Amino acid sequence: MTYIVTEPCIDCKYTDCAAVCPVEAFHETPDRLLINPDVCIDCDACLPECPVEAIYSDMSYPEKYADWMEKNAEAENYPIISTKQPALYGPNCSGDPE
Numbered sequence: 821m822t823y824i825v826t827e828p829c830i831d832c833k834y835t836d837c838a839a840v841c842p843v844e845a846f847h848e849t850p851d852r853l854l855i856n857p858d859v860c861i862d863c864d865a866c867l868p869e870c871p872v873e874a875i876y877s878d879m880s881y882p883e884k885y886a887d888w889m890e891k892n893a894e895a896e897n898y899p900i901i902s903t904k905q906p907a908l909y910g911p912n913c914s915g916d917p918e
């Protein structure tokens with residue numbers, strides 16, 4: 821089991837999730853975060869932290885995000901992120917946390 825980051829994260833990157841992960845499972849790409857499935861311990865700490873509900877358990881995620889399992893499996897190709905950074909607020913960030 822693992823948790824996955826999905827579509828709503830793109831261009832938002834609020835990074836609240838990475839700050840609470842106890843095992844540094846999050847990795848950072850230029851426009852999104854990904855979770856390394858080999859590191860995630862399914863603790864559930866990150867899920868409620870995401871303002872745009874981009875995080876799901878791999879046991880329960882919307883069918884439309886099915887290809888995100890594969891995307892997250894590539895996480896270790898990117899640098900680890902374990903602290904909160906300024907959000908990206910890019911043009912494709914559709915989620916509004918307020």
Ligand code: SF4
Binds near residue numbers: 823840841844865
């Ligand atoms: Fe990290 Fe826990 Fe989220 Fe897995 S479920 S990515 S271990 S905070």
Ligand code: F3S
Binds near residue numbers: 825830832834871872
């Ligand atoms: Fe992305 Fe949500 Fe984390 S927008 S960076 S999954 S807090």
